[in-house]
Amino acid sequence: MNLNEPSVAPLQARLLSVSQHRSAKMNTAPEPPVSSHNGRSSSSWTVASNLLVSFQYAWTGITYAYKTQRNFRIHTVIGTLAIGLGFFLHLSSVKLAVIGLTIAAVMAMELLNTAIESVVDLTVGQSYHELAKIAKDCAAGAVLIFAIAALLVAMMLLIPPLLVQLGLVTVGVGT
Numbered sequence: 067m068n069l070n071e072p073s074v075a076p077l078q079a080r081l082l083s084v085s086q087h088r089s090a091k092m093n094t095a096p097e098p099p100v101s102s103h104n105g106r107s108s109s110s111w112t113v114a115s116n117l118l119v120s121f122q123y124a125w126t127g128i129t130y131a132y133k134t135q136r137n138f139r140i141h142t143v144i145g146t147l148a149i150g151l152g153f154f155l156h157l158s159s160v161k162l163a164v165i166g167l168t169i170a171a172v173m174a175m176e177l178l179n180t181a182i183e184s185v186v187d188l189t190v191g192q193s194y195h196e197l198a199k200i201a202k203d204c205a206a207g208a209v210l211i212f213a214i215a216a217l218l219v220a221m222m223l224l225i226p227p228l229l230v231q232l233g234l235v236t237v238g239v240g241t
């Protein structure tokens with residue numbers, strides 16, 4: 067393909083834009099750990115030998131997402147505040163469970179989004195590909211849907227008893 071053809075110009079511009087975006091992101095987000103793990107270099111890997119090692123791998127993924135993904139940190143903080151508020155308002159255990167599950171679902175979605183982004187980047191690198199865009203946009207859309215649902219759930223379960231607690235509503239709503 068001749069990259070100087072006029073029809074390729076938009077593609078080149080898009081490629082440059084994505085490349086700049088990736089570079090900017092790489093300046094703010096730490097790269098995955100490259101140090102040795104369990105005595106092995108990061109260029110080798112091993113199947114988890116037991117349940118504890120599996121948990122360690124999972125925890126590594128969670129901490130990686132926390133360190134590198136701003137949205138994951140936001141969800142963590144908001145989720146912690148929502149659960150804390152739920153306890154403060156003496157919500158029933160069922161309502162606390164619903165809030166907890168909803169928050170967990172959002173954070174799990176964010177982890178899957180990060181996983182998909184990593185696999186896409188691993189596959190296409192810095193090059194622009196329409197399927198890479200679709201994969202990343204759909205993964206981001208999935209997170210957005212869950213985040214909106216979590217917000218609605220939290221509003222429905224937390225706001226009525228909060229208004230009662232603040233004395234703004236006197237009827238027995240909520241808890």
Ligand SMILES: Nc1ncnc2c1ncn2[C@@H]1O[C@H](COP(=O)(O)OP(=O)(O)OP(=O)(O)O)[C@@H](O)[C@H]1O
Pocket residue numbers: 084087088091135137179183190191192193194195196198199202203206
């Ligand atoms: N290789 C690619 N080819 C085409 N488009 C891409 C490519 N990489 C990223 N994009 C586009 O750029 C957007 C941002 O991609 P990026 O990998 O930076 O995600 P992000 O902004 O870090 O997302 P999140 O905030 O969910 O972590 C994607 O949603 C996609 O539209």
